Amino acid sequence: MANSWFDRNPKKTICALLITVLLLMAYGAxxxxxxxxxxxxxxxxLPHRAIRLREYRPSMTEAFLPGKEERYFDTLVLKKYILRLDNDGFIMPSKKYDHPDLSLVFxxxxxxxxxxxxxxxxxxxxxGALLEKRLGIRINSYNAGRSGNHSLHSINILLNKIVPIKPQIVVMMHNINDFVILLYEKSYWNHNSSRSVIIDLNDEIVSNFIKIMRDRYIPNLAAEMRKFGKSVRSLWKSEPQGGHLSGQGDEFAQVRDKKLVINQxxxxxxxxxxxxxxIYLCKARKIVPVLMTMASRLKETPDKVIADGIREAGLDYAEFKALFDGFNDAIRRKALENHIMLIDLAKGIPPEREYFYDVVHHNPKGSVKAAEIIIEHLQPLVQQIVEQKNATLN
Known part of the structure; x- marks a missing residue:
């Protein structure tokens, strides 16, 4: 009779038995x-919670190419656009001077x-560049914008990222993301996968460990693999409802079919x-707060591409416009109540395709128009701050 496997492999048998005994002992203990x-x-x-600093990765350089999800962007030029981030996560160009006469943040x-x-x-x-040219001073103008952010994200960024660079002026513009998150999630404090303000670091580590290792050792190959995967997915399925409003996938899929009760x-x-x-945080840190309304292509008789986009997102156009206008009115009201500067882009930029490539995003001409309105408001304030600063130094 042939020897059994156990007889032929005594060392392996002992090791297997030992491991089994140890596992049983550990389980029992x-x-x-x-x-x-x-x-x-x-x-x-146990959960290891942290407040999310919702920003792009510092030192990131990314190329964005409009795709199927941008099908409602009727004046967008279809080409690659580069987004570069500095070491602090601000969109470049950012810090031009080590010793500026004034710094402002958007x-x-x-x-x-x-x-x-x-x-x-x-x-x-x-x-910032136009103000610098007009006034003959050195200005660092920081872009702290991040797709998908709402006002609570910006408050966190203000306190933990902007205050340390000691700007003289901070301009904040929010509207659409705030009412969308409140409309679907009912609160700024929610469990939305990408917009929640509190995260579990353990979950982040587990879900991103392989991605981090991959991007650390083969970053260029990994980037091409992501692009290829995105291209393949776009061939098989269209953008989910509502994705074009945020420029991302449908983060509200789990609640979108629920009946919305709108309490404006x-x-x-x-x-x-x-x-x-x-406003309070800025004043407490000796920063001048400025509120800015959001311009849009929302009008009584909308362009077809705008009406179609909002309809596909599952929202009634009239209700959407009323919410958007109501949030701009809230911005005007808070600026008036607190006696701070208001830059009313919503009143200054006509709601036409000439200035926007979709509902709220500016095209280059709209961006120039916005910059011109901004500097007309900021110029006297900037002059005053710089004069006071120079008087103190002298």
Missing amino acids: EKLLKYKNQGIGFNYA LGASTTECRFMEEKERFPYLA SELTGQFEMNLQCF
Whole structure:
């Protein structure tokens, strides 16, 4: 009779038995200690919560090419657009001078980011450059916009990223992302996969570990693989409902089919509290706060491409416009109540395709128009601040 596998491999058999015994002992010890400790004791696997600093990765350089999700962008030039980030996560060009006469920062979302535009056409940069030329002074103008951000994200960015660079002026523009998140999630504090303000670091580490290792050792190959994957997916399925409004996939798919109950006073009330926090924080840190309304192509009789885009997102056009206008009114109201500067882009830029490539995003001509309106408001304030600074130094 042939020897059994166990007889032929005594060392492997002993190792297997030893491992089995150790595993059983560990399992038994864990069960015993669980009963004994009754949940008392530190555990690294417990949630490790942190506040999300929602920004693009510092030092990132990315090329964006409009695709199927931009099908409602009727004046967008279809080509590659480069987005470069500095070491602090600001969109470049950013810090031009080590010792500027004045620094200003623009806070906002994709309408401030100006992704589909050449670098020097983006109004946060352009406004600073035009002011610098007019006044003959050195200005650092920072673009802290991030697609998908709402006002609570910007408050966090203000406190933890902008305050340390000690700007004299911070301009904030929010509207559409705030009412969309409040409309679907009912609160700024929610569990939305990409827009929640609180995250579990353990979940982030587990879900991103392989991606981090991949991008650390084969970043260029990984980038091409992502592009290829995106191209393949776009061939098989169209953009989900509502994706074009945010420039991303449908983050609200799980709640989109639910009947929406719109309480405009409740939504604007939550938004106004964030605006007030922004104002208080700026003043407490000796920064001049400026609020800015958001311009759009929303009008009584909308262009077909705009009406179609909003309809596909599952929203009634009239209700959408009423919410958008109501949030701009809230911005005007808070600026008036707090006696701070208001830059009313919504009144200054006509709601026409000449200035926008979709509902709210500027094309280059719209960006130039926005920059011109901004500098007309900021110029006297900038002059005053610089004169006071020079008087103090002298």
